[in-house]
Amino acid sequence: MNNQGVQVEIISIGDEILIGQIIDTNSAWMAVELNKAGFEIVQITSVHDNARQIVESLNLALQRADIVIFTGGIGPTKDDITKQTLCNYFNTQLIFNQQTYNDIEQLLKHRKLVINELTLQQAWVPENCTIIRNPVGTAPIMWFERNAKIIVSMPGVPYEMKNAMSNEVIPRLQKNFYTPTLIHKTVQVYGFPESALAIKIAEWENALPENIHLAYLPNYGIVKLRLSGNSDDSPALEFSINQQIAGLTEILGNAIISFEDVSVEILVGNLLKSYGKMIATAESCTGGNIAHKITSVAGSSEYFKGSVVAYSNEVKANILKVSADDLETFGAVSKEVVEQMASGVRKLLKTDVSIATSGIAGPSGGTDEKPVGTVWIAVCSEDELISCEFRFGGLREQIIERTTQAALLMLKDLIAH
Amino acid sequence: MNNQGVQVEIISIGDEILIGQIIDTNSAWMAVELNKAGFEIVQITSVHDNARQIVESLNLALQRADIVIFTGGIGPTKDDITKQTLCNYFNTQLIFNQQTYNDIEQLLKHRKLVINELTLQQAWVPENCTIIRNPVGTAPIMWFERNAKIIVSMPGVPYEMKNAMSNEVIPRLQKNFYTPTLIHKTVQVYGFPESALAIKIAEWENALPENIHLAYLPNYGIVKLRLSGNSDDSPALEFSINQQIAGLTEILGNAIISFEDVSVEILVGNLLKSYGKMIATAESCTGGNIAHKITSVAGSSEYFKGSVVAYSNEVKANILKVSADDLETFGAVSKEVVEQMASGVRKLLKTDVSIATSGIAGPSGGTDEKPVGTVWIAVCSEDELISCEFRFGGLREQIIERTTQAALLMLKDLIAH
Numbered sequence: 129m130n131n132q133g134v135q136v137e138i139i140s141i142g143d144e145i146l147i148g149q150i151i152d153t154n155s156a157w158m159a160v161e162l163n164k165a166g167f168e169i170v171q172i173t174s175v176h177d178n179a180r181q182i183v184e185s186l187n188l189a190l191q192r193a194d195i196v197i198f199t200g201g202i203g204p205t206k207d208d209i210t211k212q213t214l215c216n217y218f219n220t221q222l223i224f225n226q227q228t229y230n231d232i233e234q235l236l237k238h239r240k241l242v243i244n245e246l247t248l249q250q251a252w253v254p255e256n257c258t259i260i261r262n263p264v265g266t267a268p269i270m271w272f273e274r275n276a277k278i279i280v281s282m283p284g285v286p287y288e289m290k291n292a293m294s295n296e297v298i299p300r301l302q303k304n305f306y307t308p309t310l311i312h313k314t315v316q317v318y319g320f321p322e323s324a325l326a327i328k329i330a331e332w333e334n335a336l337p338e339n340i341h342l343a344y345l346p347n348y349g350i351v352k353l354r355l356s357g358n359s360d361d362s363p364a365l366e367f368s369i370n371q372q373i374a375g376l377t378e379i380l381g382n383a384i385i386s387f388e389d390v391s392v393e394i395l396v397g398n399l400l401k402s403y404g405k406m407i408a409t410a411e412s413c414t415g416g417n418i419a420h421k422i423t424s425v426a427g428s429s430e431y432f433k434g435s436v437v438a439y440s441n442e443v444k445a446n447i448l449k450v451s452a453d454d455l456e457t458f459g460a461v462s463k464e465v466v467e468q469m470a471s472g473v474r475k476l477l478k479t480d481v482s483i484a485t486s487g488i489a490g491p492s493g494g495t496d497e498k499p500v501g502t503v504w505i506a507v508c509s510e511d512e513l514i515s516c517e518f519r520f521g522g523l524r525e526q527i528i529e530r531t532t533q534a535a536l537l538m539l540k541d542l543i544a545h
Numbered sequence: 546m547n548n549q550g551v552q553v554e555i556i557s558i559g560d561e562i563l564i565g566q567i568i569d570t571n572s573a574w575m576a577v578e579l580n581k582a583g584f585e586i587v588q589i590t591s592v593h594d595n596a597r598q599i600v601e602s603l604n605l606a607l608q609r610a611d612i613v614i615f616t617g618g619i620g621p622t623k624d625d626i627t628k629q630t631l632c633n634y635f636n637t638q639l640i641f642n643q644q645t646y647n648d649i650e651q652l653l654k655h656r657k658l659v660i661n662e663l664t665l666q667q668a669w670v671p672e673n674c675t676i677i678r679n680p681v682g683t684a685p686i687m688w689f690e691r692n693a694k695i696i697v698s699m700p701g702v703p704y705e706m707k708n709a710m711s712n713e714v715i716p717r718l719q720k721n722f723y724t725p726t727l728i729h730k731t732v733q734v735y736g737f738p739e740s741a742l743a744i745k746i747a748e749w750e751n752a753l754p755e756n757i758h759l760a761y762l763p764n765y766g767i768v769k770l771r772l773s774g775n776s777d778d779s780p781a782l783e784f785s786i787n788q789q790i791a792g793l794t795e796i797l798g799n800a801i802i803s804f805e806d807v808s809v810e811i812l813v814g815n816l817l818k819s820y821g822k823m824i825a826t827a828e829s830c831t832g833g834n835i836a837h838k839i840t841s842v843a844g845s846s847e848y849f850k851g852s853v854v855a856y857s858n859e860v861k862a863n864i865l866k867v868s869a870d871d872l873e874t875f876g877a878v879s880k881e882v883v884e885q886m887a888s889g890v891r892k893l894l895k896t897d898v899s900i901a902t903s904g905i906a907g908p909s910g911g912t913d914e915k916p917v918g919t920v921w922i923a924v925c926s927e928d929e930l931i932s933c934e935f936r937f938g939g940l941r942e943q944i945i946e947r948t949t950q951a952a953l954l955m956l957k958d959l960i961a962h
Contacts, residue, residue: 144762146586147729148576149771149806151568155591159565169563171598174572174589177760181588188605204740205761206750246740264938266740285763287939312564323621323663323683333623343594344622345561346702354566389566409854415840416833419854423832426908426941434860437826437836437852439845443894447851477860491843521681522704524843 133168133358134305137193139185141201141210142284145174154199154289165298166307167195168358177201179213186217186279194277195301200284202267204246210281211270215254218272222252228268231261260296264288269296278304309362313369314389315353317380318537322346329353332375340369348526348533352389385537392536393421399543400431405480407539409435410448410473412460413487413503417532433477438469448472461486461498463506467515470506481542482508483535487518489527501527505535507542514542550585550775551722554606558599558618558627559701562591571616571706582715583724584612585775594618596630603634603696611694612718617701619684621663627698628687632671635689639669645685648678677713681705686713695721726779730786731806732770734797735954739763746770749792754785765943765950769806802954809953810838816960817848822897824956826852827865827890829877830904830920834949850894855886865889878903878915880923884932887923898959899925900952904935906944918944922952924959931959 138155145152155172162169170192175181182201189196201210215222229251233243250266253259260269265288270281280297282289317325322344326333333342339359345352355372359365377384386395400407409418419435422428436447441460444450450468458464469484487503494500501522506515516538520530555572562569572589579586587609592598599618606613618627632639646668650660667683670676677686682705687698697714699706734742739761743750750759756776762769772789776782794801803812817824826835836852839845853864858877861867867885875881886901904920911917918939923932933955937947 143758143760143773144771145573146576146589147580147773148573148578148586149762149769151570151573152589153568156562156565156568159563161565163564169565170593171602172563172569172591176587185588203761203763205743207758207760241738241741244740244744246743287943321658323661324658326622326663327661341560341624343560343624344620345566346620352566354561356560356564411833411836414837415845415849416828416836416852416854417840419828419833419856420831420837423834423854423856424942424945428832429856432832433857434864435833435852435854435856437833437840437854439836439840439852440850443851447893476864523707525841526704528841 133166133308133310134195135170135193136162136167136195136197137170137189138172138197138199139182139189140172140174140199140284141177141182142174143176143207145200146176154284154286157286157290158197158199158293161293161298163310163312165302166310167301167305168310177207177209179209179216182210182213183217190277194305196277196279197297198279198281199289202281202283204250204266211254214270214272214279214281218254218256218274220254220256223255225251225253225259225268227261228253228259231263231268232266235263235266260292262288262292264291271300308358308360309365310356310358311362311365311369312354312356312389313373313387315355315373315376315384316386316389317351317353317383318349318385319383320351322351325351329376329379332372332379336372337368339365340372348530350385350392350533354389385540391421392533392540394425396536396540397422397425397428397431399540400481403543405543406431406433408433408473408477408479408482410469410482410484411435411437412439412444412469412485413489414485414528414531414535415439417528418483418485418535421532421536433479436473436476444469448476459498461488461502461504463504463515463517466504466506467508467513470508470515471513474508480509481539483539484508485531485535487527487531489524491524503527503531505531505538507535507538509542512542514538550583550725550727551612552587552610553579553584553612553614554587554610555589555614555616556599556602556606557589557591557616557701558594559591560593560624562617563593571701571703574703574707575614575616575710578710578715580727580729582719583727584718584722585727594624594626596626596633599627599630600634607694611722613694613696614714615696615698616706619698619700621667621683628671631687631689631696631698635671635673635691637671637673640672642668642670642676642685644678645670645676648680648685649683652680652683677709677717679705679709681708688717725775725777726782727773727775728779728782728786729771729773729806730790730804732772732790732793732801733803733806734768734770734800735766735802736800737768739768742768746793746796749789749796753789756782757786757789765947767802767809767950771806802957808838809950809957811842813953813957814839814842814845814848816957817898820960822960823848823850825850825890825894825896825899827886827899827901828852828854829856829861829886829902830906831902831945831948831952832856834945835900835902835952838949838953850896853890853893861886865893876915878905878919878921880921880932880934883921883923884925884930887925887932888930891925897926898956900956901925902948902952904944904948906941908941920944920948922948922955924952924955926959929959931955
């Protein structure tokens with residue numbers, strides 16, 4: 129970590145985070161967006177809806193950071209105490225804000241609701257703060273300044289937080305601080321365990337310039353190598369990072385599956401688009417997850433026609449026309465069945481290429497011969513049909529995710545080889 | 546937050562968390578499991594792979610907590626510095642541990658790999674710590690004791706961390722500390738915005754006993770009300786919480802969709818099982834996400850046969866037998882089409898009930914008449930076919946999730962009414 133930049137600390141507030149009832153995805157989203165805008169996140173802290181803890185974490189954060197961003201704890205209900213706590217912290221009082229009242233009235237009208245006593249309280253705000261309007265929720269954003277530092281209190285509802293961050297908070301922060309250029313570039317490598325990769329590129333890694341930092345991020349069979357730098361001379365830094373990546377490419381060749389930090393479903397989507405190919409999936413153990421991943425990408429209707437989730441053998445036989453004999457003889461988790469699923473769905477939905485999966489995601493259903501984690505994947509085009517058996521570790525969720533990732537990568541190879 | 550219990554602080558380490566490249570799901574998982582075991586999480590802190598920050602956060606955590614659990618930063622590569630940092634912190638040295646070496650050798654053999662210079666370093670451990678074996682990864686778990694406090698360093702790989710927490714770390718912590726009983730009960734309410742719900746139950750909420758804490762957790766149209774207590778007299782506390790829930794039930798009646806903190810897909814799965822009904826889905830805008838959610842539940846093959854993801858109109862017409870005329874006249878996002886999709890998939894896959902979705906998830910594809918977020922959902926049984934139009938806010942991902950949740954809740958009503 130380089131301490132030259134403008135430092136931000138994110139404090140997420142809510143008992144529900146600390147009992148694990150919700151996962152703090154807000155902080156990760158903010159970190160990405162703040163980074164892009166040239167800010168560095170020094171720490172992320174999650175605390176209870178508790179005045180003492182909120183104040184303590186704010187005091188510590190102000191020692192480390194130039195900017196402190198709170199998220200959560202400003203809803204209309206009794207358990208949310210952040211506004212009152214900040215009001216006490218800044219020795220100020222709540223005053224009625226007509227603009228906020230009008231905004232809330234407008235928002236509720238649109239939803240055919242009226243202001244009640246709780247939403248009314250959202251229009252009372254600390255006297256010393258600047259109010260940033262929240263067009264998509266009832267809690268306004270509070271912006272405080274003290275000793276050249278900035279403290280912002282944001283809603284915890286992700287949609288409201290994201291809207292305000294992108295449109296108001298980040299642009300205002302950029303006006304208040306000079307931000308040096310942070311550059312992150314990611315190279316995705318497939319087919320090496322993390323330590324084997326580290327040895328293969330050790331010489332290259334040891335020769336990296338001091339201002340470029342390397343991190344290894346393993347993710348279901350892929351290792352992302354992230355090169356980061358922080359410089360006031362942005363073109364020179366970018367040139368230097370690109371030069372390092374060129375060196376890496378010489379060492380790793382085809383093991384590099386992408387020079388961008390994008391998901392496999394986006395990589396595959398882009399390939400399908402550029403080759404003008406339509407895809408369908410036939411899914412047993414992945415239960416629709418491959419289709420879900422593909423369609424999570426905006427514009428996927430350009431290359432995705434549909435899927436048959438064939439969870440029962442009856443669907444495999446009746447809809448995908450898998451031979452009932454083969455299902456009986458080899459079992460659903462077999463080369464024979466998965467290949468027929470792939471070619472079956474390709475014919476049925478009239479696509480150029482297809483993916484099929486059949487496996488045992490567990491926790492039950494495993495045998496000595498085919499333990500939990502045994503998965504067959506097939507990919508199919510007009511003139512090729514490739515299948516492969518995998519033994520994945522992990523629990524149900526991991527097996528489904530690993531199968532999804534491996535299947536998309538097999539399809540990538542089928543199209544691009 | 547009640548400070549009587551044994552306090553734990555979780556510190557997750559990794560630059561990738563602070564640039565938002567990964568979401569810290571480990572901390573949430575640990576929080577749930579530690580809570581169940583009677584521990585309280587006082588704070589979750591995420592810091593960089595930076596020795597000064599790791600030491601600073603550890604010192605602060607030891608002021609707040611009895612137990613500090615690190616996760617991450619102990620991989621075999623150069624960017625991981627947690628082990629060396631803890632070694633320096635405790636004024637100790639790294640020594641070779643034969644048991645760890647054997648474990649690594651065994652693990653790699655199973656994966657048909659051999660120990661390399663980096664994995665070898667994983668067998669060198671701080672002299673003053675107790676080593677807990679990690680049967681599923683190369684980094685051993687390090688357990689330190691100092692001034693009656695415990696510091697544990699865990700791997701960041703979720704599967705390795707979970708395995709060690711469940712089988713070793715939590716049982717050992719329970720032997721070291723007396724833990725009072727924490728009880729959380731959740732009531733899920735559908736159909737009220739958060740503030741309207743708060744007003745409806747205000748009288749009840751104000752009369753809650755002091756030792757019972759209430760939190761509101763809104764989640765895509767559902768509000769979870771969580772009642773928590775911390776007591777040495779567990780049956781009395783449980784009785785008291787149950788009494789409060791009985792009072793709440795009198796006020797809210799049918800708006801309560803569950804007295805358990807389980808996902809809608811588990812609720813629906815249990816209903817399907819108990820009514821002995823099989824389900825299929827026909828998905829356009831949800832793109833397989835409903836099938837994915839249903840099959841994320843272990844044992845779902847008992848009630849889920851399969852799905853047709855009909856992303857293109859061609860698939861809707863050819864496979865689900867939606868009238869081409871109706872597709873032309875009313876458009877894919879219409880009552881007519883979604884109802885034919887629901888009845889079509891029910892007939893095709895021969896199930897008792899079915900769900901169908903068709904909508905505009907965006908960001909493009911919206912019109913004045915049918916803006917982004919317009920979604921039709923239908924549910925169908927032998928003698929009923931119910932459809933409903935929704936206008937969801939949010940981005941693509943939220944629209945897909947909201948549609949999935951609403952569809953599963955419509956099916957729940959269809960089965961259980």
